[in-house]
Amino acid sequence: MSTVNCARFMYFAFGSNLLKERLQLANPSAIFFSAGRLKDYKLNFGLWEKHAESAWHGGAATIEFCPGSEVWGVIWTLSNENLSSLDKQEGVSLGQYSPLEVSVETDQGLMLCRTYQMNNFHASPPSPQYKQVVCLGAKQNGLPVEYLKSLEAIQTNSYNGPSILDQIGTVMK
Template sequence: MSFMYFAYGSNMLPARLQARCSTARVIGTATAQRFELEFSKPGKDGSGKATLLDTRSQSSAIPGVLFEIDRTELKFLDRAEGAGYGYDRVDDFSITCATTGDIITATTYLASKTDPDLEPFDWYLALVLAGSHHNALHDDHQTRLRAVNHVVDTEESREGRIEALRALSEHGYSDHHSLLGRTVEDR
């Protein structure tokens, strides 16, 4: 038995999600209608993490990646996402499948609280960009991601940073700054 999971943030990069749920496999891309992406979910590390906000506007849409995961790994995904401790798991989230146009329901996670003053760490934003690029999401989405203000994480021993850089490396990204479209000197 498996479930469908809609990723729109750092979990779009397969190596990132597969480190958490080994059975995760990409089904394709999808879109969350009436939503906007923000990095306003407070992370344990003090930075902003991705979340979707309902705009109620038909013109808003956020692309993401649809995965199929073995149901036995749902508890691992809950733990990684902090279900009940920052993110709420939504099991009936409607998305539009990119290849068929069908509206289907999937599991996703939305922030239970947001802080619009937060910014993501550089490595976290790089994960989201790498996932967007890897799954060939729209160029305009990647352009919007590159425009997101972010904070350079100077704590090189941060566990989240180390895990992120490992996932990026597995997909051939040796310099996460290059994904951001800026050099170290630009910041």
Template sequence: MKIFAYGSNMNLNRLKNRVSSAVKISNGFIEGFSLECSKVSIDNSGKATLIRTDNKEDLVWGVLFEIDNKEKPHLDRAEGLNFGYDESVIEVNDGKEFHKAQIYFANDKSIDDGLKPYNWYKAFITEGAKENGLPIDYIRKLESLKSEQDENDERRIKNENILKIK
């Protein structure tokens, strides 16, 4: 099945930690949305979500991946499906054609505009965007997201180590 990763799952190390079958298809974008890190999470930080703007000029870039259907429950668990994240199918434009792909997005009850992502979470997003060659203007936009230090050293170190795997 195809998934569209627009947040931390753009980072291949992060995604492969969750679903080993992930294979990149292409980069792509969706129109009429913006990316925010306002999804409430159990670690009290903000996670990435899509916010509908209905403005065709607003683009969220990401990466289309193919994953084995048998591994989808692993990704659902990692993403917290039905615990703040819902899922949908969306059309992703890769510049040549449209692909139907599954996405996760925060439901209305799980959004808090006052949240910030932890530095390591923002790094998953920005490093994933860079390693996949997303447009430089979009990468700069991601780099401008405000973030904060995770005071839980164990969690921070664990995630920083995933970022360092090559």
């Protein structure tokens, strides 16, 4: 067995990929490693172009540098073979998000992780379905109750049509 096939990387998720079933739609090798906290960043929701069509019908999560703030999320380990599928999911080749290396605080110490930050950010509220996936993922992985309350307080755009949540729902049943 080649060690190349076993190589894995750490990925810090803070949006819809908090939910295992969402992440594993395109990245089946994802394994939970730890909850973690990213200091000096804040969570925001928006679009990468002012009038971009979104599969989620609203803003998606991103992080912004903001001294004194923090973003909680999940560190997943993924096979290096899933790096291209994760980049594709995040729209890297389309210029939607850029990969970023961040140091995330965990119970095991600081972990260097790959994460993604939206380019050309335009604030836009998330759809209720997107917010639901983020909140489900936060609960599923035991993020702090206070942080979960702040996620649940996020205002949405009230969209009520079909979304990616429909695909995830069939996986979760």
